[in-house]
Structure formats: structure tokens, C-alpha cells
Amino acid sequence: MSQASVEVVKEFFIIHNFFVLNKEDILFVKKTGIDEPEETGEFILSGNQVSRVLNNAVIKPICWHTMTITPAVLSRSLDIFEFFKGKDAPDNKKFFQGENFKKVFIIPSLPVTENLYKKSIGIMKENGIDHIIFFSSVLASLIDKIDERNVYLSSVNEIFRVLKFYKLFTDKEQELPF
Numbered sequence: 001m002s003q004a005s006v007e008v009v010k011e012f013f014i015i016h017n018f019f020v021l022n023k024e025d026i027l028f029v030k031k032t033g034i035d036e037p038e039e040t041g042e043f044i045l046s047g048n049q050v051s052r053v054l055n056n057a058v059i060k061p062i063c064w065h066t067m068t069i070t071p072a073v074l075s076r077s078l079d080i081f082e083f084f085k086g087k088d089a090p091d092n093k094k095f096f097q098g099e100n101f102k103k104v105f106i107i108p109s110l111p112v113t114e115n116l117y118k119k120s121i122g123i124m125k126e127n128g129i130d131h132i133i134f135f136s137s138v139l140a141s142l143i144d145k146i147d148e149r150n151v152y153l154s155s156v157n158e159i160f161r162v163l164k165f166y167k168l169f170t171d172k173e174q175e176l177p178f
Contacts (some may be wrong), residue, residue: 002063005135009061009106015145016051021095026083026138027059028095043121045104045131047141053131056101058084058092062108064136069107074127080105081127102130106138130168143169151171 006025015019018029025060026078030162031037037055062073067073072078084092084103092101124132142157148165152158163169 002061002065005063005065006061007156009059009138010136010140011154012047012142013050013059014154015142015157016047018054020114023091025061026088028092029054029057029059030096031055042169043125043131045056045133045137047137047144050133050141054102054104056096056099057130058088058101059103059104059106060084061106061135063135065108068109068111069120070111070116071123074120074123080125081129084128103128105129105132106135107132108135126164 006022006027010020010022012028013027013029016030017131019032023080035052038052040049040053042049042053048144055176061090062069062080064073072159082088088125109118115178121132143164146152146164148161152161
């Protein structure tokens with residue numbers, strides 16, 4: 001687990017108007033507004049869809065940035081699916097107080113080949129995952145929402161603000177869908 005990556009994901013949800021509680025490498029997020037979430041059949045969410053689609057969620061950042069999440073990786077790492085069941089189930093129920101919640105992975109990437117891509121998604125769905133968000137989408141959306149003229153209390157957001165202020169992110173880089 002990379003604490004820095006978990007902090008980036010935490011700030012992503014905070015800037016999208018979620019209350020966030022983190023417990024080790026798991027984030028519990030609850031929308032602060034009263035808007036009803038949109039139903040979507042999409043498994044992969046973009047950074048911009050998060051605040052429209054999610055209301056309550058348990059988030060598991062998979063911080064294996066050098067790995068593609070293939071069927072083989074998922075089959076060897078079935079313990080990553082334990083974050084919403086087993087010993088963590090009481091925490092989920094306590095935080096959401098009986099309300100429904102989604103289970104979301106933040107992942108680095110999926111395989112490029114269609115067969116492996118579909119198998120990876122199938123394994124995640126079979127194991128109870130409702131949505132995934134690519135880490136690159138989290139970064140792009142967070143950077144996009146940062147106002148370079150605003151000072152942030154969060155060190156993560158402040159670093160992004162300073163980098164953005166000094167034009168270390170070009171407009172072209174900010175528009176990439178990653």
C-alpha cells in the first residue's frame with residue numbers, strides 16, 4: 001500500500017464533495033449533498049462521473065502502479081476483495097448505518113487485449129465490485145479541480161496547486177483522458 005496514493009484518492013473524493021473516513025488503506029465515502037445518485041450501467045467511472053453516480057461507497061485504492069490488473073493478478077490476489085466483507089463488514093455497516101453502498105476499486109490499468117480486459121472486469125464483478133476508477137482519472141480530475149489561485153490546507157492539493165501555478169501541467173496534459 002502506498003500512503004501517498006491513498007491520500008491522493010482521499011483528496012479526490014473530498015474535492016468532489018464527499019465526507020471521507022479512512023481506515024488504513026480503505027476509504028469510506030459519503031456524499032455531503034442530498035442529490036440522488038444517477039443509475040448507470042457503466043462499470044468504469046470517470047473522475048467527472050463520481051459525484052453524479054456515487055452516494056455511499058467503500059473505496060479500495062489498488063496502488064500497484066507498475067502492474068496491469070490482469071485476470072492472473074486478480075486470481076493470485078483474492079484478498080483484495082476482502083475490504084467490504086469479513087472482518088471489515090462491521091465497519092461498513094457502522095459507517096453507513098444500514099444505507100446501501102457501492103464497492104469501488106481505484107486501479108492503475110486494465111489489459112489492452114479485449115479478452116483479458118473482459119475477463120478482468122468479469123472477475124471483479126463476480127467478487128462484488130460495483131465500479132472501478134482508473135488512478136490516472138483520479139489524478140486528472142483532481143488536478144483539473146485545483147484552483148491555482150487558492151491556498152489549500154491539504155499538502156496533496158497544495159503541491160498540485162503549486163505545480164499548476166508554475167505551469168508544470170500544460171493545458172494539453174490536463175485534457176488527456178489517461
